Amino acid sequence: MIGAGVAGLAAARRLRLAGAEVTVLERASAPGGRVRTLLVEGCRVELGAEFLADFYSRTFELVRELGLAGELRRIPRSAATLRADHLYPLWPNLAAALTPLVGPRHKVALSYLVGALARHRSRLDTHAFHKAYALDDVSVTEYARAHLSEEVLEYVLQPPLSGIFYWTPERTSRALLFLALRAGLSRPAGMRLYTLREGLGQLATALATGHDLRLGAEVETVTPGPGEGYTIHGRAGNTPFTLAADAVVIATTASAVPRLLPWLDDRQRAFFSAVTYSMTTLLAVGVHGHLPRVTYGVFFPRRETPFLAAATLPTVKDPGCAPADRDVICLRLSGRAAAALRECADDTLACLMLAELRRLAPDFDPVNRRVFQRLYRCAEALPEFKVGHFHRLQDFASGAIEPPALAFAGDYLGGPFIEGAIVSGERAAERLLGQLRSG
């Protein structure tokens, strides 16, 4: 197993339960990949994923299997969008039809979207994204301009795409929009979000328990042979290592694959090279006392600021994540701003982010009561589900990409969230088990 993100760990677990002997190689010093909870001066900060949504059926089963059901915490007062100094609660549910965030004419446009969702329902399976390939024809922007309105695009669709995935609607396929809305609207009362008592890192830690997990082990290449297996070459610190395996799961981001497997043919290489990732930067600021606890997350439309994508208040999500006399605010840069400012020094970037927050929402300004401030950059945040990606996933599902005794796992295959990563990991394990049994 290469990569101890949730996809790799879920694959390793499935293989081990089936009796396989599994070694997990992870280049980082901790498991979890983009699911990682840090303790900063007594406050829990999520570096990557922050919530589980109620449509993550396989993740919730796994949570129960791992004995973590009692650790789940429901997140109250989920999200609002900022427009002209006003916060508009907006979440995928039927009450969204009443939002004053956009005018009545634009709400009629939204009802068109609900009709389109109903028509394409059979293609929208959050456990099989490739089935939506027939909807992978235009971007969200092109779709909204043709069938909805500019207002719906800029204030209803763009803010969550940017605030959750750090994407732009120009670089998102309408197939992804339909899948996300189908998942969000599956309950009339609206999507519910959850976390775990110790943060989502608790899921990664539980998933990692019991494996032969080698941290700090960076794989450099995987070459075919001897026989029908593979040889793995890597480095643990300065020490090179070589391992032989009957079968391999590669559960890294897609961008790492061409380097790990230099012998791939052009079609296989093109599949992985086509996947691109958004970027973001997190600024977590701890303060004395309490910030206004009005909502867990705030999305910032790009018309209000091209700079910040979202802010979250972790203590609304879970009051126990900070000492009683402290609060935390987390700011996230938009994908475009994170890419444009990647060379900017940490201190300068933090100042810019705080100045923008002060301009947009002065009540949340943490500067005068700051206890700590930490900046974390994420160069590969979420795989972009651009126009074309669903067609490529269809190709992948047909078996055209994976060589024998080798399987791939990751959110770029299963969907851009924990559930997609876990489902892809378990599928990769099943594929290898099938081959090992029949071989």
Ligand SMILES: Cc1cc2nc3c(=O)[nH]c(=O)nc-3n(C[C@H](O)[C@H](O)[C@H](O)COP(=O)(O)OP(=O)(O)OC[C@H]3O[C@@H](n4cnc5c(N)ncnc54)[C@H](O)[C@@H]3O)c2cc1C
């Ligand atoms: C800022 C942010 C917020 C998010 N919010 C949410 C959310 O609220 N809810 C949600 O469901 N999802 C969220 N996500 C998405 C979710 O975190 C990911 O979809 C999921 O964690 C991806 O898991 P993965 O196993 O596919 O990849 P990764 O977690 O990236 O795992 C890949 C692993 O492979 C390792 N690796 C790479 N190359 C090598 C090598 N050569 N040798 C050895 N190891 C290697 C990496 O170190 C890493 O540990 C968020 C992501 C980000 C970045």
